[in-house]
Amino acid sequence: MGDGAASDEFDVIVIGGGPAGENAAQYAIAGSDRTAALVERELVGGECSYWACMPSKALLTPVHFLDRARHLRGITGTGIDLDAVLARRDDFTAHHADTGQVAWAQSVGVAVIRGAGALAGDRRVRVGDRELIARQAVVLATGSTALIPDVPGLRAALPWISRDVTNLRELPRRVLILGGGVVACEAATWLSAFGAAVTMVVRGDRLLGGMEPFAGERVASALAERGVEIRFGAGLDAVTRTSPAATGAGRIHGGPVTATVGGTVLEADELVVATGRAPATAGLGLATVGLDDRAVAVDDHLTAIGVAGSWLYAVGDVTGRNLLTHMGKYQARVCGDVIAARARGGPLDGPRYRATADHGAVPAVVFSAPEVATVGRTEQAARTAGFTVVAVELDISVAGSALLRDDYAGHAKLVVDRSTGRLLGATFVGPDVGELLQAATVAVVGEIPVEQLWHAVPAYPTVSEVWLRLLEKLRDR
Numbered sequence: 381m382g383d384g385a386a387s388d389e390f391d392v393i394v395i396g397g398g399p400a401g402e403n404a405a406q407y408a409i410a411g412s413d414r415t416a417a418l419v420e421r422e423l424v425g426g427e428c429s430y431w432a433c434m435p436s437k438a439l440l441t442p443v444h445f446l447d448r449a450r451h452l453r454g455i456t457g458t459g460i461d462l463d464a465v466l467a468r469r470d471d472f473t474a475h476h477a478d479t480g481q482v483a484w485a486q487s488v489g490v491a492v493i494r495g496a497g498a499l500a501g502d503r504r505v506r507v508g509d510r511e512l513i514a515r516q517a518v519v520l521a522t523g524s525t526a527l528i529p530d531v532p533g534l535r536a537a538l539p540w541i542s543r544d545v546t547n548l549r550e551l552p553r554r555v556l557i558l559g560g561g562v563v564a565c566e567a568a569t570w571l572s573a574f575g576a577a578v579t580m581v582v583r584g585d586r587l588l589g590g591m592e593p594f595a596g597e598r599v600a601s602a603l604a605e606r607g608v609e610i611r612f613g614a615g616l617d618a619v620t621r622t623s624p625a626a627t628g629a630g631r632i633h634g635g636p637v638t639a640t641v642g643g644t645v646l647e648a649d650e651l652v653v654a655t656g657r658a659p660a661t662a663g664l665g666l667a668t669v670g671l672d673d674r675a676v677a678v679d680d681h682l683t684a685i686g687v688a689g690s691w692l693y694a695v696g697d698v699t700g701r702n703l704l705t706h707m708g709k710y711q712a713r714v715c716g717d718v719i720a721a722r723a724r725g726g727p728l729d730g731p732r733y734r735a736t737a738d739h740g741a742v743p744a745v746v747f748s749a750p751e752v753a754t755v756g757r758t759e760q761a762a763r764t765a766g767f768t769v770v771a772v773e774l775d776i777s778v779a780g781s782a783l784l785r786d787d788y789a790g791h792a793k794l795v796v797d798r799s800t801g802r803l804l805g806a807t808f809v810g811p812d813v814g815e816l817l818q819a820a821t822v823a824v825v826g827e828i829p830v831e832q833l834w835h836a837v838p839a840y841p842t843v844s845e846v847w848l849r850l851l852e853k854l855r856d857r
C-alpha cells in the first residue's frame with residue numbers, strides 16, 4: 381500500500397489501474413494537494429502492459445526485423461530463436477510483477493488499493509469490506525474482457541483468448557483462429573512466423589472490417605504467402621476437445637480440438653478466440669447509480685451520461701468509445717483535466733476539456749506484416765457521414781521505400797473533404813508505415829487544407845515522400 385492507502389476518503393477514486401485509470405488519477409491531482417486512490421484487482425498497468433499491447437508487440441518486432449533482413453541483400457544468417465524471443469517478451473511484461481507501476485503511482489501521489497472495486501451509490505466505492513468515499517469524483521477505468529461467442533462446446537473446450545496467445549509458452553503445431561480483426565491478424569502473423577500451421581475462420585468476406593478494403597486484402601495475401609489458410613464466409617458451428625485442461629495462460633489447454641466450420645470438420649492443437657471485447661462492468665455496481673451493465677456512455681468531458689451531479693466519469697475501453705490504449709490515455713488526460721478544473725471551480729471551455737479526437741480523428745496501427753496505419757475516416761465512412769469526398773490512392777513506390785527493403789510493397793490513400801480541402805482520413809499499408817501516421821494525424825486534427833500540405837516538404841529519401849505523390853495526384857483532381 382502506498383502512502384494514504386489506509387485512508388477511506390479521497391478526492392478522487394479511480395477503479396481500474398490500466399493505462400487509462402493510471403493517467404486519469406495522475407492528471408486529476410497533478411500540481412495540487414488533492415488525493416487520489418487507484419483501486420486495482422489484478423496488476424497495476426492493466427491488460428495493455430501484461431496481456432495485450434506490450435507482449436504482442438514484443439512478439440511481432442522480431443518478425444518484422446527478420447522479414448526485413450530476409451529481404452535486404454547483403455544480410456545473412458538470420459532466424460528466430462523462439463526461447464529468446466519469449467524471454468524478451470517476458471522482460472517487456474516485467475514477468476507479471478507490477479512493482480514498477482505501483483512505485484510510479486506512488487511517486488505521483490496516487491495511493492494504490494488492492495482489490496475489486498464496485499460502486500455503492502453516490503460517490504461511494506466498496507472494496508472488499510471497506511467503503512471508500514470520494515469527495516469529488518469516481519472514475520471507472522475497468523477496461524474490457526475477451527468475448528467468447530455462444531458456440532456449442534466452445535467454452536467447455538477451454539479455447540485460448542488473446543491473453544494466451546500473447547503469453548505464448550507452448551507453440552501449438554496447428555492453430556485455428558476464430559475472427560478476422562486486429563487480434564486475429566496480429567496473432568496469425570506471429571504464430572505463423574514461429575512455425576505454427578494457422579487457419580483463420582472469418583465470418584465476413586475480408587479481414588480488418590471497418591478499414592479501407594485494400595488494408596484487409598493486403599494483409600490477407602501476405603498471410604497466405606506465409607502459409608496461413610483463411611476461410612472467409614465461414615462460421616464456427618460446434619467444437620469438441622479431448623481432455624480439456626486448465627494448464628495456464630499460453631500453454632496448450634488439452635488434447636486436439638475438433639471444430640465444425642460450415643459443414644467441414646477441422647482439427648487443431650489449439651483454438652484461439654479473437655472475436656472482440658466486452659466492457660468490464662460485471663460486479664461494478666452500476667445499478668447502484670441507475671446504470672445498466674453495458675459500456676458506460678460518457679459525454680466529451682468523460683462524464684457519465686445519466687448520472688446527476690457530474691461526479692462519475694469513465695475512460696478507456698469501458699466506455700466502448702475507441703478500444704485503444706492511446707485513446708484511453710487521451711480520454712484520461714482530458715478527464716483528469718476536467719476533474720481538476722471542476723475542483724478549482726474553473727470553466728470547461730478550452731479544447732483540452734473535450735475529447736474531440738474520439739470523433740473522426742482516431743489513429744490506429746495494426747502491427748501485422750505488412751503494417752496497417754489509419755487515422756480518421758475511410759472513404760465509405762466519410763460518405764456515410766455526409767461529406768462529399770475526393771479520394772486518391774497509389775502504391776508506395778518512392779526512393780525511401782526502395783531503400784528500406786528490396787521487396788518493398790505498400791499502398792496509401794487519402795480521403796479529402798471536397799468543399800474545404802481538409803484531410804478527413806488516411807490509410808497506409810506497408811512495412812513500418814506506423815511511423816508515417818503522426819503526420820496524417822496532425823493534418824486531420826489541425827484541419828490543414830491539402831493546398832497548405834503542399835508546403836510540408838517530405839525529406840528525401842524517406843518513405844514520407846509518398847505524401848508528395850499523393851498530393852500530386854490530388855492536384856490533378
Ligand SMILES: Cc1cc2nc3c(=O)[nH]c(=O)nc-3n(C[C@H](O)[C@H](O)[C@H](O)COP(=O)(O)OP(=O)(O)OC[C@H]3O[C@@H](n4cnc5c(N)ncnc54)[C@H](O)[C@@H]3O)c2cc1C
Nearest residue numbers: 396398399400421426427432497522523696697703704705
Ligand atoms: C491482444 C491485444 C493487443 C492490443 N494491442 C494494442 C496496441 O498495440 N495498441 C493499442 O493502442 N491498443 C492495443 N490493444 C487495446 C488495449 O489493450 C486496450 O485498449 C487498453 O488496454 C485499454 O486500457 P484500459 O485502461 O481502458 O483497460 P485495461 O488495460 O483493460 O485495464 C483495466 C484494469 O482494470 C482492472 N479492473 C477491472 N475491473 C476492476 C474492478 N472491478 N476493480 C478493480 N480493478 C478492476 C483490471 O484488472 C485492469 O488492470 C490491444 C488489445 C489486445 C486484446
Ligand SMILES: NC(=O)c1ccc[n+]([C@@H]2O[C@H](COP(=O)([O-])OP(=O)(O)OC[C@H]3O[C@@H](n4cnc5c(N)ncnc54)[C@H](O)[C@@H]3O)[C@@H](O)[C@H]2O)c1
Nearest residue numbers: 529559560561562563564583654655656657703745746747
Ligand atoms: N494494434 C492495435 O492497436 C490492437 C491490437 C489488438 C487489439 N486491439 C484492439 O482490441 C480490440 C479487440 O480486438 P479484436 O480483434 O478482438 O476485435 P475486432 O473487433 O477487431 O475483431 C473481431 C473479429 O471477430 C469477428 N467476430 C465477432 N463475433 C464473431 C462471432 N460470433 N463469430 C465469428 N466471428 C466473430 C468479427 O467479424 C471480427 O472479424 C479492438 O477494438 C482493437 O482496436 C488493438
